[in-house]
Amino acid sequence: xxxxxxGIRKLLRRPASLITLFxxxxxxxxxxxATSVTSDRSAGAQAQAALDSLFGLPEAYRTxxxxxxGLGGLLAVIYGAAISGSEWAWGTFKAAVARGExxxxxxxxxxxxxxxxxxxxxxxxxIVGVLLVLLxxxxxxxxxxxxxxxxxxxxxxxxLLRGWLGLVLSGGIGFAVAxxxxxxxxxxxxxxxxxxxxxFSVLLLPDFVRYxxxxxxxALIATTGPEAAQAQAITQALDPNLAVLAVAAWLVAAxxxxxxxxxxxxxxx
Numbered sequence: 001x002x003x004x005x006x007g008i009r010k011l012l013r014r015p016a017s018l019i020t021l022f023x024x025x026x027x028x029x030x031x032x033x034a035t036s037v038t039s040d041r042s043a044g045a046q047a048q049a050a051l052d053s054l055f056g057l058p059e060a061y062r063t064x065x066x067x068x069x070g071l072g073g074l075l076a077v078i079y080g081a082a083i084s085g086s087e088w089a090w091g092t093f094k095a096a097v098a099r100g101e102x103x104x105x106x107x108x109x110x111x112x113x114x115x116x117x118x119x120x121x122x123x124x125x126x127i128v129g130v131l132l133v134l135l136x137x138x139x140x141x142x143x144x145x146x147x148x149x150x151x152x153x154x155x156x157x158x159x160l161l162r163g164w165l166g167l168v169l170s171g172g173i174g175f176a177v178a179x180x181x182x183x184x185x186x187x188x189x190x191x192x193x194x195x196x197x198x199x200f201s202v203l204l205l206p207d208f209v210r211y212x213x214x215x216x217x218x219a220l221i222a223t224t225g226p227e228a229a230q231a232q233a234i235t236q237a238l239d240p241n242l243a244v245l246a247v248a249a250w251l252v253a254a255x256x257x258x259x260x261x262x263x264x265x266x267x268x269x
Contacts, residue, residue: 003106007113011083012120020079021121024071025128031067032129036136055137057144058152064129065163066221068122073170073214076118077191080174083114084258085184094267104259111175111258115168122164159221162244166217169247170195172254173213179258182265210238216246 011017032054039051053063087093087110096106137144146152173194178187195214202209209215219237238246 003101004109004112007110008116011113011117014083016079016082017117017121020072020075021124023075024068024121024125027071028067028125028129029132032132032136033139036139039140051140051142055133055140055142057133057137057142057146058149059146060133060137061130061152061156062159062221064126064133065159068125068129069163069166069221070218072118072122072125072167073217074192074195076167076170077174077195078188079118080111080114080171080176081178081187081191082174082184083110084175084178085182085187088178088182089184093262097267103262103265107179107258107262108255111172111255114171114175115164118167118171119164122160122167126160162220162240165244165247165251166220169213169217169251169254172251172258176254176258176261180261211246213247213250216243216250219243220247 035051035054052059054060084107087107093103093106097103134144134147136142174187174191177190177194178184181187181190198209198212198214202215210219216238220240220243222240237243
C-alpha cells in the first residue's frame with residue numbers, strides 16, 4: 001500500500017497529469033461556451049436537438065460524461081504511455097527491482113495509481129463541466145429545471161463509473177504498449193496509431209470493430225437524441241452493458257500484457 005500511495009502522490013505532482021487535465025478542461029470550455037454564444041434556437045430542429053443535448057438538464061449530465069470520455073480517451077492513451085515509459089527512461093523501474101520489488105507487482109501498482117489519478121481527473125472535469133453547462137445554458141437561454149432531477153442524480157454514480165472505466169482502459173492500452181516497448185515515444189506513437197486506426201476502420205468492419213477497445217469504451221455511455229441514433233446506426237455500437245464486459249476483458253488483457261512484459265524484460269546496467 002505504501003508503494004501505491006507513493007505512486008499517487010508522485011503522479012499528482014507530475015506535469016503530465018496537470019497538462020492532460022488542462023487540455024480536457026480547455027476543450028470542454030471551448031465547446032460549451034462557443035456553442036452557447038453562437039446558439040440560435042430558430043435555426044431548426046437539428047440545432048435545437050444539439051442545444052438540448054448540451055444544455056438541456058438532466059440529459060446534459062449524460063452528454064457531459066460522454067464528452068469527457070470522448071475527449072479524454074486519446075489523452076488517456078498518451079498519459080498512460082508517458083507514465084509507463086518514464087519508468088524505463090528514468091530508471092525508476094530498475095531501481096525498484098534492484099531493491100527487491102516484484103516486477104509485476106510494481107508495474108500493476110503503478111498502473112493502479114494511474115487509474116486513481118484518471119478517476120480524480122474525471123471528477124474534476126465533471127464538476128467544471130457542470131459549471132460550464134450552467135453558464136452555457138444561461139447564455140443560450142436553456143431552462144435549468146432539471147438540475148436537481150432525482151432520477152438523473154441517482155444515475156450519476158453509474159455514469160461516472162462507466163466513464164472512469166473507459167478512461168482507464170484507454171490509459172491501460174498506452175501503458176501496456178509503452179511497457180512492452182520500454183519507450184515513452186514508441187508507446188505514445190503506437191497508442192495514437194491504434195486509436196485512430198480503430199476509428200477509421202469502423203466504416204469498413206463495423207460488426208468487428210465495435211468489439212475493439214476504443215469503440216467498446218465509447219459505447220459505455222449511451223447517448224440519446226436523433227444524432228445519437230444516426231451514429232448508432234452507422235457504427236452499430238455495442239449495448240452499454242455488453243460494452244462493460246468488453247472493456248473489462250480488454251483491460252485485463254492490457255494488464256496481463258504489462259505484467260508479462262515487465263517480468264521478461266532485460267534490465268541492464
